[in-house]
Amino acid sequence: MLHLLANIFLVFHFFMPLPGGAVAAVPQSVNGEMRTLSFIGTHADDAPVVTIAADDMYPCDGTAVNFTASVENGGVNVYQWLVNGRAVGGSSPTFSLQNANPKIAAEDEVQCVVTNLQNGLVGSSNKIMGIHTREYHIPTIELYFITNTSSTGTKAFCAGTEVTIGTALHLNYQDATLNYTLQWHVNGVDVPNRNNAFVTRDLKNGDEITCTFHITAKCVGVATAESNTLKVEILPNEAPSVTITPESDVCIGPPITFTASLTGTPGVVNYQWRVNGNPAGSNSAQFSSTNLKNGDVLSCGITNTNGCGISTAVSNEVTIDGAPSESNSVSITSSKPDNIIEENELITFTAHPQYAQNLSYQWTVNGNSAGTNSATFSSATLTLGDKVACTVTTADKCVLPRMAESNVITVVMLVPVVIPNTFTPNADGVNDTWKINALLAYPDCVINIYNRYGSMVYDAKSYTGGWDGTYKGTALPAGTYYYIIKPTKKGPKYSGNVTIIR
Structure with missing residues (x-):
């Protein structure tokens, strides 16, 4: 009887209390034998209900994601974590999934299976996927004109026109903690504007607009990007000034030419010249006349048309005071x-x-x-x-x-008439013409040259520098030709042959 009581005492001595009113037994030695004692609990017939959660669905590149499993109806639990169906990790309610080599992909699937060792029932958790690893991308910013055109570069605007410049920001981040600021510059000087658009009426001709893009984000800290440069050309609403000046000395008699020079930014210009207040000349920047007299007053008016409207201007007046030519x-x-x-x-x-x-x-x-x-x-x-x-x-x-x-x-000079019998008209600068300079002393000389068929190919009255071996502008073929030269009408004549060599 005492022996039985001792056994009972030993059994209950090794019972371990568990949550929810359950008790579990652990292997112990009883009368020299290892035995596993029975489990007693309030949820002995319920399977575990498992829920897992991730601490970050948008982790930074290289940062691990931690998962935690919460269990209902559990007893003594065994945890098995799965990534894409493959068993990973140890039997723990937490699991850390590394995010490097390879990185976590959005299609990767994480789950936890819990086994209740008290009743042998198994519970599977929800599945977590869609984790997006953020990679660092250099932010960029591009400026463009919204007023009149969306093009970049240099654009013209009328003076006083409201100019609006927009920004195209490229962030490549999905992060609620992301913050950015813009700092606009005109000619490199900061202006008090941090909006996505820059609106102003105060730009001057040649001003250059840029913008600095500052970004603060979870995975990148602070990054900066500089924009492209936009340049403005401001068109004045008034006409350019006009000045007229003569191109040369003002002389009475020959044509006198004046030129109208413009200062400013002209558009389409029409010219109206006037002499003594009366229209003269043509629609041109130049005026020329042979009829101007001393005392005449010349001026030029212009009409300038550009995208900013129509404006007019009148030149200086020039009073003609010239000398006779x-x-x-x-x-x-x-x-x-x-x-x-x-x-x-x-x-x-x-x-x-x-x-x-x-x-x-x-x-x-x-x-x-x-x-x-x-x-x-x-x-x-x-x-x-x-x-x-x-x-x-x-x-x-x-x-x-x-x-x-x-x-x-x-x-x-009076020298003997020496007549060459060959020449080489090949344009090499040497002996290209048949020269008889002695004939210069005979201004009335006559030179006739014939081919072998008796047809005349050269006829000259007075010697002018020699024959180049052509007939009516066409080169004659190589061969022998025959000449008759009469230095004077009544004196002796010379005859013979000359050979063209090519």
């Missing part, structure tokens, strides 16, 4: 009849200008400067075929032209 020309002569000299013979050339005051002279021989600033030029080194000319220039007003070119005198 004089003509400038020059001819030269030589000291030798027919410009014929002997070898090393001195010859003098004289310039005869039409306008003889305040002149400068420039002599040339074969296009190269020669002589001095004088009305005469002398030389004993000229030879057959040299070409002499003179240019006279004046700085005096109303002399036209201010630079005049003379006639050209070709120096002639």
Whole structure:
């Protein structure tokens, strides 16, 4: 009897109280044997009801998400966490899911299965998915014109127009804790505006608008982005000013030209010139006339049309006060009849200008400067075929032209007539023409050239520099041609052949 009581005492001595009125037994040694004692509880026939919750559905990159399981109708519980159906973690009411390598994806599914060891019943929790890992994205901001156009860059506005500039912000975050601010700048100077749109009537021509975007967010701390730059062109509502000036000296007689110059920002401009208050000229920025007289008053009015409206302006007045124009020309002569000299013979050339005051002279021989600033030029080194000319220039007003070119005198020498029998008209600069410079001494000479069929291919009255081997502008083929040259009407003639080599 005592033995039985001892056994009963031992059984109840190892009972453990549990929540809800249940007791559980643990394995213990009874009379030298390991036994598991029975469970007694108020919910012995109910399965666990399990609910899980996550501490963050939008974790930062690399931050773990913690889950907690709450159980009703439980006893001694065993916890099994599942991620996408795969067993993970230990038997604990909490579970930490790491968010790196790999990161948690929105389609990942987390669940907890609880087994009540008291009655062997199992309860499955709700499933949690849709966790979005935030990755850091650099924020951006773009400014654009809302007034008149949505384009970026440089835009024109009328003075006083209200200009509205909008912002396109790119955040790439889903976070209720996200905060951002905007700081607008005009020409780099902060302005008291932190709104998403910038509205003003105070911009000046050339102003540049920018904006700084500050963002504070859970996963990024503080980030800053700078916008693009918008530039404004402000069109004045008034017409540009206009000034008229002559292009050169005002001289009575030749055409006098005036030009209207605009200052400001013109649009479409119409011009109306006036002489003594009467309309004159055409709708042009230039006015030219040969009929202006001293005392005439010239002006120009403009009508300017742009997107800001129509405006008008009138130029300064110019009273014509010009000098009569004089003509400038020059001819030269030589000291030798027919410009014929002997070898090393001195010859003098004289310039005869039409306008003889305040002149400068420039002599040339074969296009190269020669002589001095004088009305005469002398030389004993000229030879057959040299070409002499003179240019006279004046700085005096109303002399036209201010630079005049003379006639050209070709120096002639009486030398034997030597006729070449070949030339090579291939444009290499060497022997390209059939030259007989001795003929320069015979201004009335006649030159005829024929092909082998007797057809004339060249006919010249007076020698002018040689034959280039063409007929009516077309190059003749290589071959032999035949000439007849008459230096004078009554003197002897020369005949023979010349070969073109190509």
